[in-house]
Amino acid sequence: MSEKQVRLAVIGAGAMGRNHIRFVQEEPNSQLVAIADAYEGAKYIADKNDVPFYQDPNAMMDEIKPDGVIIVTPNKLHLPIARESVKRGIPTLIEKPISDDLSDAEKFVKEIKDSNVPVLVGQHRRYNPYVNKAKQIIDSGELGKLTVASFHYMIYKNDSYFDVDWRRKKGAGPILVNLVHDVDLLRYLIGEVDSVQGMQSSSARGFETEDSAVVDVRFNSGALASMTISDATVSPWNWEITAREDPQYRPFDADSYFIGGTKGALSLPRLQIFSYDGEPSWHKPLKMDIPAVDPKMPHKMQLKHFIKVIRGEEKPIVTPADNIKTLKTLMAIKKAAETGKMISLKELVNS
Numbered sequence: 001m002s003e004k005q006v007r008l009a010v011i012g013a014g015a016m017g018r019n020h021i022r023f024v025q026e027e028p029n030s031q032l033v034a035i036a037d038a039y040e041g042a043k044y045i046a047d048k049n050d051v052p053f054y055q056d057p058n059a060m061m062d063e064i065k066p067d068g069v070i071i072v073t074p075n076k077l078h079l080p081i082a083r084e085s086v087k088r089g090i091p092t093l094i095e096k097p098i099s100d101d102l103s104d105a106e107k108f109v110k111e112i113k114d115s116n117v118p119v120l121v122g123q124h125r126r127y128n129p130y131v132n133k134a135k136q137i138i139d140s141g142e143l144g145k146l147t148v149a150s151f152h153y154m155i156y157k158n159d160s161y162f163d164v165d166w167r168r169k170k171g172a173g174p175i176l177v178n179l180v181h182d183v184d185l186l187r188y189l190i191g192e193v194d195s196v197q198g199m200q201s202s203s204a205r206g207f208e209t210e211d212s213a214v215v216d217v218r219f220n221s222g223a224l225a226s227m228t229i230s231d232a233t234v235s236p237w238n239w240e241i242t243a244r245e246d247p248q249y250r251p252f253d254a255d256s257y258f259i260g261g262t263k264g265a266l267s268l269p270r271l272q273i274f275s276y277d278g279e280p281s282w283h284k285p286l287k288m289d290i291p292a293v294d295p296k297m298p299h300k301m302q303l304k305h306f307i308k309v310i311r312g313e314e315k316p317i318v319t320p321a322d323n324i325k326t327l328k329t330l331m332a333i334k335k336a337a338e339t340g341k342m343i344s345l346k347e348l349v350n351s
Contacts, residue, residue, distance in 0.1 A: 003029065005031040009070070010035050013072075016072050023300055023303050033066050058084050086112055094119065098323050098327065102324070102327055118315070123184045125181050127317075128245065130271050131189070143261030147224070149223070167209075170208045183330050184323075185257070190221075191219045197343065198216060204230075204232035205232055213227075236254040242269050243269040271290055272289075273291070
């Protein structure tokens with residue numbers, strides 16, 4: 001290998017942290033050098049991977065001095081740890097969202113502005129080749145002026161998932177826990193959001209937090225979208241099952257996103273493109289095309305990008321400043337669903 005391996009440490013050894021650990025171990029250009037987790041019982045994961053274990057991530061960074069860190073802790077710990085890694089000049093990958101607190105996230109962006117320490121936010125779907133092909137098609141004007149879209153996150157989380165007390169509490173529902181990916185792609189593919197309105201329900205499980213919600217979105221461009229969200233619905237219409245990004249989900253040949261314009265429409269992740277020959281007319285038969293795409297694992301492509309960021313070869317694709325726009329949209333959706341009111345992003349105040 002022409003270049004020295006990048007020495008990476010993973011902070012947080014939960015389910016997603018263990019995935020990152022595996023990705024680092026499988027990547028030829030990276031070396032796992034340490035694992036940190038506040039839970040002492042996570043030491044077995046470090047032992048299994050033959051690397052040092054720390055309960056204190058600051059001590060780990062001071063002693064190991066990794067080339068980069070990947071932060072996969074609960075959301076509220078993302079920024080406190082990231083501030084410490086940036087203080088030490090260590091390039092950082094933070095899992096999404098960067099914070100549950102919009103004002104603190106905005107403060108963090110200002111803090112790191114002149115630090116010259118690259119910080120990448122883990123919105124791994126941005127690396128999905130089907131998503132990027134869809135982005136290319138939309139930007140080319142092939143669909144015409146975007147008009148409407150429909151995004152679906154409809155899945156059934158097993159009942160034992162809610163044995164953990166916090167998952168039944170307010171704020172732990174699918175809007176704040178799961179929708180961050182879908183909102184990021186909503187912005188990435190269609191554009192910045194002007195306002196949202198919606199409603200939510202907890203009727204399926206009766207918990208303090210919502211289990212279902214519907215949201216309407218207006219974009220600055222004038223396009224509209226709807227989002228249907230539920231973690232108590234049996235269906236194939238969610239990214240996890242349809243996109244084949246994670247082997248823990250049994251795949252299903254279906255779509256979860258639908259985007260339409262004045263000249264054509266497409267669905268994702270199957271990337272079916274619908275259009276007419278010549279001028280559009282509802283009396284003519286639609287044709288369908290599926291462009292060729294080289295499938296790649298988004299998480300692994302994100303790691304390759306992070307390694308290049310550490311080496312100074314690339315700039316972070318998803319920065320904290322960009323992720324704030326997703327976070328702000330997410331907070332507006334939550335407020336709209338709770339109040340039933342239309343929420344303008346320009347007027348949104350974090351509370």
